[in-house]
Amino acid sequence: MTPAPLIAFRSVDLAFGDHLVLGKLSFEIGRGEIVCVVGPSGCGKTTALRVAAGLIAPTRGEVAFAGAPVRAPRRDVAIVFQDYSKALLPWRTAAGNVSLALEAMGTPRGRRRERIDALLKRVGLFAFADKYPSQMSGGMQQRLQIARCLAQEPAALMMDEPFGALDAMTRQSLQDEMLEIARATKATIFFVTHDLEEAIYLGDRVVGLMPHPGRIGIELSVDLPRPRDQVTTRESPEFLRLRHKLYDFIHASEKGGRP
Numbered sequence: 001m002t003p004a005p006l007i008a009f010r011s012v013d014l015a016f017g018d019h020l021v022l023g024k025l026s027f028e029i030g031r032g033e034i035v036c037v038v039g040p041s042g043c044g045k046t047t048a049l050r051v052a053a054g055l056i057a058p059t060r061g062e063v064a065f066a067g068a069p070v071r072a073p074r075r076d077v078a079i080v081f082q083d084y085s086k087a088l089l090p091w092r093t094a095a096g097n098v099s100l101a102l103e104a105m106g107t108p109r110g111r112r113r114e115r116i117d118a119l120l121k122r123v124g125l126f127a128f129a130d131k132y133p134s135q136m137s138g139g140m141q142q143r144l145q146i147a148r149c150l151a152q153e154p155a156a157l158m159m160d161e162p163f164g165a166l167d168a169m170t171r172q173s174l175q176d177e178m179l180e181i182a183r184a185t186k187a188t189i190f191f192v193t194h195d196l197e198e199a200i201y202l203g204d205r206v207v208g209l210m211p212h213p214g215r216i217g218i219e220l221s222v223d224l225p226r227p228r229d230q231v232t233t234r235e236s237p238e239f240l241r242l243r244h245k246l247y248d249f250i251h252a253s254e255k256g257g258r259p
């Protein structure tokens with residue numbers, strides 16, 4: 001018997017006024033699975049993530065989390081936004097930003113320091129505990145946002161273009177750090193990206209949405225060995241085959257037809 005999915009979209013419609021953004025969207029994400037969602041601009045990727053996170057309610061249908069309908073944001077679901085500068089408090093140090101999440105969780109004062117140190121170590125920022133976000137690079141600020149999310153000990157991480165604002169080298173190192181975090185924490189990851197190669201590199205599965213309204217256009221299993229490697233994985237024939245399929249899908253769906 002296959003285990004019950006952690007996240008299940010069940011025929012989700014989402015309309016903003018009379019604009020139907022998601023139409024009968026159905027797909028599932030298993031526990032511990034990394035599912036990357038791609039699709040042309042405006043097809044509803046962010047909207048799907050916001051529905052799954054309980055930030056917006058579906059117009060029809062439901063998203064279930066561990067079998068229960070999602071009706072509001074959950075403590076065990078953390079969201080990583082692209083815009084780290086808005087997600088962090090500029091007047092708090094790195095340690096202070098992580099502490100905020102622990103305070104919200106009700107972690108006793110005496111246990112916070114140890115947790116903060118462990119979380120900052122996990123994202124390679126231990127030496128920067130006393131620095132303010134403005135004293136950190138974009139990549140470091142994004143790692144700090146991730147550390148703050150991990151403080152929630154989330155069962156699922158919802159990541160909306162988290163590396164979209166970073167340069168190529170920083171992006172690759174954060175991809176690898178994220179994969180290591182996923183391996184170590186066994187968190188389930190719903191990852192939205194424009195970058196088809198990023199989706200294949202990270203994912204166990206890639207879901208491509210078609211627009212008007214947003215719905216599944218393609219689902220690809222990524223049978224590439226882990227741990228993945230920025231050079232050999234990206235050069236492998238299977239990676240190139242998947243990339244080809246996804247590019248064809250995006251081009252066709254941008255033109256409005258199925259590939």
Ligand SMILES: Nc1ncnc2c1ncn2[C@@H]1O[C@H](COP(=O)(O)OP(=O)(O)OP(=O)(O)O)[C@@H](O)[C@H]1O
Nearest residue numbers: 016019021039040041042043044045046047048194
């Ligand atoms: N709060 C809102 N009110 C009205 N319309 C919205 C709202 N949020 C999103 N939309 C519309 O819903 C559609 C899907 O937006 P969404 O941001 O989910 O797409 P996306 O696939 O993530 O796009 P992108 O790749 O460009 O980030 C767009 O047409 C957008 O204008």
